[in-house]
Amino acid sequence: MNAPTAITHLVPEIRQRDVPQALIDALKARFGDNCSTAMVVREQHGRDESSFTSVPPPAAVVFAESTQDVADAVTLASRHDVPVIPFAVGSSLEGHLLAVQGGISIDVNRMNRVLAVQPEDLTVTVQPGVTRKQLNEAIRDTGLFFPIDPGADASIGGMAATRASGTNAVRYGTMRENVLALEVVTASGEVIRTGTRAKKSSAGYDLTRLFVGSEGTLGVITEVTLRIYPIPEAISAAVCSFPSIEAAVRATIQVIQLGVPIARVELIDHNTVRMVNAHSKLGLREEPMLLMEFHGSPAGVKEQAEIVQEIASEHGGQAFEWATTPEERTRLWTARHNSYFAAIQSRPGCRAISTDTCVPISRLADCLLDSVQEADASGIPYFLVGHVGDGNFHFGYLVNPDDDQERAVAEGLNEQLVARALSLGGTCTGEHGVGLHKMGFLVDEAGAGAVDMMRTIKRALDPKNIMNPGKIFSM
């Protein structure tokens, strides 16, 4: 394992490209008030939930209301060789939305229509600005739901662009498995479609999956067709406390290895339980805990729950608390969903530097426990949550963003963790994406040859390098 080839963690490479006034004029002529150059609007579109500050905002923001709007904005930007950064809710943790090479932001929040629901096919087609909660609200009456839940109420476009996943992925997969088809505006402003509504296909290169996870660097996603699922007949949630993180993790590993079709299994460490208790007054035991959810028929859920309860108690798990009504489940899941904000509020003014490693399930304890020790030794406050059923977990190191020393210590912890995950056959990012933050790690993980292949594809599909440039790999 080599050291990361580029320290992009602390200060991203900023290389502002010229945004000619002629482009601004053309955008204003085409979009009127839907093109804004007000500083407050630009600043709002020039940041995200990452720890990066001090990147100048985009020169203008176009509020797109249709695919044609996006195509026209990209065409104009292309004519002037100006970068384009798609923007929806701004929940990226990795600096995806920062205008490191300048350019314009295309805000797709107004493209928020659910275009088609086909309950009889378990599919739905939405515009990119639809958020996951909005989607679930819109299809509630069909008895179906969209399971992918990254925590934040992210946009479907952003989730596709970063290959997001979250708590339900252990059973339902990630955006990789659940996007069936896309409409995309390419770097030249052309509109193409990828995929169909068929469940499977061998029809040529898998362009859908090339765009899923491409982080806006190959085109702007303007429509997404997704798989949706019948709301299970029975849903049951439980929390269980463990004497140690190790015990909780070893119980999880055993559940997964046995093939129990658990829908969610989330780790929350004792630090984080404490923060959540302080934030949301939940009165949970301040010990490492697993939050679990079981989906299926009543008999199936009971069977799964019994197996898991037995495994948990073999590992010292206690205080199993069950929730079967939606209200009780919501209360339990509040702990998980609020953990990020509870942690941020535990240290006023801080930013979280998030880790996102994911390893093969058998290596999860090896990867996690040494990293906990290192984090404890560093003195940096942190929270620790994990989609442990997938081998994926997040430390959030709570740093003062203006304290370079503190940030450097946190980034050092992350480097050690990533090196460990890679040596165990894992990845530097399970679900957040590379963005600015993990560019060096990507080379360590994939190798220079594979990253060069990504660059070659980028160069071929975006010869002017205008689509969210400077993300994933330097270019």
Added chain:
Amino acid sequence: MNAPTAITHLVPEIRQRDVPQALIDALKARFGDNCSTAMVVREQHGRDESSFTSVPPPAAVVFAESTQDVADAVTLASRHDVPVIPFAVGSSLEGHLLAVQGGISIDVNRMNRVLAVQPEDLTVTVQPGVTRKQLNEAIRDTGLFFPIDPGADASIGGMAATRASGTNAVRYGTMRENVLALEVVTASGEVIRTGTRAKKSSAGYDLTRLFVGSEGTLGVITEVTLRIYPIPEAISAAVCSFPSIEAAVRATIQVIQLGVPIARVELIDHNTVRMVNAHSKLGLREEPMLLMEFHGSPAGVKEQAEIVQEIASEHGGQAFEWATTPEERTRLWTARHNSYFAAIQSRPGCRAISTDTCVPISRLADCLLDSVQEADASGIPYFLVGHVGDGNFHFGYLVNPDDDQERAVAEGLNEQLVARALSLGGTCTGEHGVGLHKMGFLVDEAGAGAVDMMRTIKRALDPKNIMNPGKIFSM
């Protein structure tokens, strides 16, 4: 829906490129007896299970025994601008293996080692020449299995290259969902790795899924890391006869819409049951039938089976026959697995022209029933089987390969079927790939813009157009 833009069905475009003697000499020098130019060997590598005949064989065959062998063969071919066609068991149905632009074949059958089994992670890494049956044999003692079953005992490399699936895909997904990582020799002879053993990742472009389904046109797959699954505690198989194809299909649609996690649900029409009875002496009722399999805990399997039996009887299903022992299951599945060969043997000397459309589940009856009527009216003998749980089915029109008129009628039926599937939101190929046979349909399905994007990627990654050229799209 336009007519297909290129009629590649009957006679593929043959554009033989020069294979200089200097290359043959260099291959002989590097590979000795592992490079053959014997006509019988070349001819064996110049055909597949498609209906195409009369394409000249490759100029030489290299029997690769290692990744280095593949890399060296590709490097030498690249130096002379000569096409390279990877070959394993030759079970392609779409002309993938035919040397339409000449070149050399790289046979990977000797790369048949299971390199690593990690039962604790539910992963395995194999060389590309390992077949699916060989893999399952190798991991039998671990209590795990690899579910993807396209019928033929195909190679894992070939299955990855065509994004294969088959009978278990309704529950376990396709090669798209089950390949975690690859080693690939690129067009320049470089060796790269894509993906990791982590269950999920957001680390850059999804090169793994770009190669899965790329049909040898972007590189040669030399290692495949796969997901494997615990052998279910209980497995139960059943056949059920129906009064009509429509009844069988409507029962299937309802099972899928209810979210029953059925592992297999295969349609076999009455024609095909008759052929299989004649071939394998099975004594099955010569009516349309569904073959089903249920995986899970004993209670879960029982529950699924009860629901399905109830749905089936609502649609007139009768004569449910159950099999719970491996021997009984094998007997039932013989009907499905032998259907292709039983059909071929029902008309000596014939070739099957296979269709492979896949549609959203609610449109399955619409797509299938009109096509049955058209096939019946044509007078061409055919078999009909389907992975109907996925909305995917295959007509096999049994034609005399030397009778152009008959082939034209069969291809006309396929064209009508594909047009219908596309108008219903489906795909021209659910699992066989495009190869030579569906190049025109791909343009109809994906649109010229998306196919151009595929071409752009191909040109960028294989600038000399040496990797299985002339497949998927003309180039």
